[in-house]
Amino acid sequence: MIRRTDLRETPAGTTAAQYRAVLPRAPFDVEAAVAVVRPVVDDVRHRGVDAVLDATERFDHVRRESLAVDPSETRAALDALAPDVRAALEESVTRLRATCEAELEHDVVTEVAPGARVERRIVPVGRVGLYVPGGLAPLVSSVLMNVVPAQVAGVASLALATPPQREFGGAPHPTVLAACALLGVEEVYAVGGAQAIAMFAYGAGPCEPVDLVTGPGNIYVVAAKRLVQSVTGIDSEAGPTEIAILADDTAVPSFVASDLISQAEHDPLAAAVLVTPSAALADAVDAELVRQVPAAKHAERIQTALTSPQSATVLVRDVAQGLDVVNAYAAEHLEIQTADAAAVAARVENAGAVFVGGWSPVSLGDYAAGSNHVLPTAGCACHSSGLSVRSFCKSMQVVTYDEGALREIGPKVVVLAEAEDLPSHGEAVTVRLDAPEEGAS
Known part of the structure; x- marks a missing residue:
């Protein structure tokens, strides 16, 4: 139901840009x-x-x-x-x-x-x-x-x-x-x-x-x-929602499959990506998808999303390479279902929101985790954040200098203004420095 991309033979030192070129993405023009x-x-x-x-x-x-x-x-x-x-x-x-x-x-x-x-x-x-x-x-x-x-x-x-x-x-x-x-x-x-x-x-x-x-x-x-x-x-x-799950052989296949389905339910263009070093887990998740999808209310929409180019199971050598892959992918939602999930999650650099462990599904964040579900998609999590206060x-800057403070720094301002060939900038300071000091006789 969900296609596979095998990156286990990818050479060490593969860059994020190189990973992005081979990872699944929805067409988003x-x-x-x-x-x-x-x-x-x-x-x-x-x-x-x-x-x-x-x-x-x-x-x-x-x-x-x-x-x-x-x-x-x-x-x-x-x-x-x-x-x-x-x-x-x-x-x-x-x-x-x-x-x-x-x-x-x-x-x-x-x-x-x-x-x-x-x-x-x-x-x-x-x-x-x-x-x-x-x-x-x-x-x-x-x-x-x-x-x-x-x-x-x-x-x-x-x-x-x-x-x-x-x-x-x-x-x-x-x-x-x-x-x-x-x-x-x-x-x-x-x-x-x-x-x-x-x-x-x-x-x-x-x-x-x-x-x-x-x-x-x-x-x-x-x-x-x-x-x-x-x-x-x-x-x-x-844009269209997306989920990536980094999981190893400690993950529960039915949990992983249900989480992929939950985001695929949003939209036929939704992306569902499993990244795993375990071929056995990938097989078990495939079997769960075959079992769970037909029973879903929106089975047609889900199946379209899971079988489209934006969704895939990505096989990696180990969790370390998996981290490189998910950091390159920069998912809107990233689940970590591995051994020592908290330590693995601490190494994530690019994601809209990270859900740690098998008991923290994305659905929780969609509704009642206390986090916000308006998040960057399409790889934008490498430079953007989700909605927040x-x-x-x-952020507005308010600058207050008294006379003594301006007299102390003023000559340096004049030097920098002259260096930029903006002498009138400097003159706006000099006219004050040349004025009689307050309180002078």
């Missing part, structure tokens, strides 16, 4: 998608609300009277929410809020010399647009993952967009609306896809432009985020 969504984004920029409503009718087959969801609808959805679902959401919020509060950064003041102070001030982004997908599944968990860190960061203005659903009369999925109400988010728009990202960037009707757009989405959402970066910040270009904050 954002540039091609940019050409598709550019007219949509431009239309929203120029025509505003009418363009958003037209695009919604075209892509979601729903014609709404307005973009906004009335807060009474979100409150009603929460009132109708099943008690066990509400309890699960509340526990997930509690755990996520705890980790977010722990990572909240504080202002730092450095006295670089007497009378010379530089402060790094942490300032929340003013207004944020949060995107929650609603295509193949109502991702209510993405409401939590976006909203909670933004609230902890202190963002004053939050707007959330999620696609309308024909089966609910053009309203977003009620569980998504319930989560909005649970978290106190009242500015909600029934808008999906590229038109939602454009609405956030340029504003449309009641939706004022935002300073930052966050949240996962399909390739067209990713392409729209790329297009609007000149006018608003984005978190990342997060830091994503919603800016």
Whole structure:
């Protein structure tokens, strides 16, 4: 069901770039998608609300009277929410809020010399647009993952967009609306896809432009985020989900197979990669996939993902080579199911999130681990991080020098300005150095 790539004979010293060239990846042509969504984004920029409503009718087959969801609808959805679902959401919020509060950064003041102070001030982004997908599944968990860190960061203005659903009369999925109400988010728009990202960037009707757009989405959402970066910040270009599992012969085959399946369930383009030095484990996992996949509710979607080029079992000589491979792959989600898993995990350098040991499945992180599931994909974990409180904050430097401090460092500033052939920079200091000292007779 899942193809194999054998890297056991790969020579020592193989570079990360060389590994990346042979590892499986989903075709992810954002540039091609940019050409598709550019007219949509431009239309929203120029025509505003009418363009958003037209695009919604075209892509979601729903014609709404307005973009906004009335807060009474979100409150009603929460009132109708099943008690066990509400309890699960509340526990997930509690755990996520705890980790977010722990990572909240504080202002730092450095006295670089007497009378010379530089402060790094942490300032929340003013207004944020949060995107929650609603295509193949109502991702209510993405409401939590976006909203909670933004609230902890202190963002004053939050707007959330999620696609309308024909089966609910053009309203977003009620569980998504319930989560909005649970978290106190009242500015909600029934808008999906590229038109939602454009609405956030340029504003449309009641939706004022935002300073930052966050949240996962399909390739067209990713392409729209790329297009609007000149006018608003984005978190990342997060594409189809992926899981990599580094496992040896101590791993439980049924655990490994179920975890591969869990991420393949997201999308036919989802990537599922097993890296192992154990051919026996690979065989056992194959047998488990044959057994488990047909019994899954979304078996067709899962099978497509597992049998597509982005998924594979990769055979390696040992766990050490396996670490080289997974560090080169830089997975969105990386599971370590090996002997001494904690020590192996400590050697991971590139991953969106690492799940250590057989009792830490990715599904835990998707919902209630206390971690965030909005993570870098397509190898971007080698340079990017997942969504966190830091994503919603800016670092601003505040410089305060008194007269004595400037007189002490000023001549060196003048020297450097002259070295760069920017004499007026130096003159802005010299004019102060030439002024009578305060208190001089």
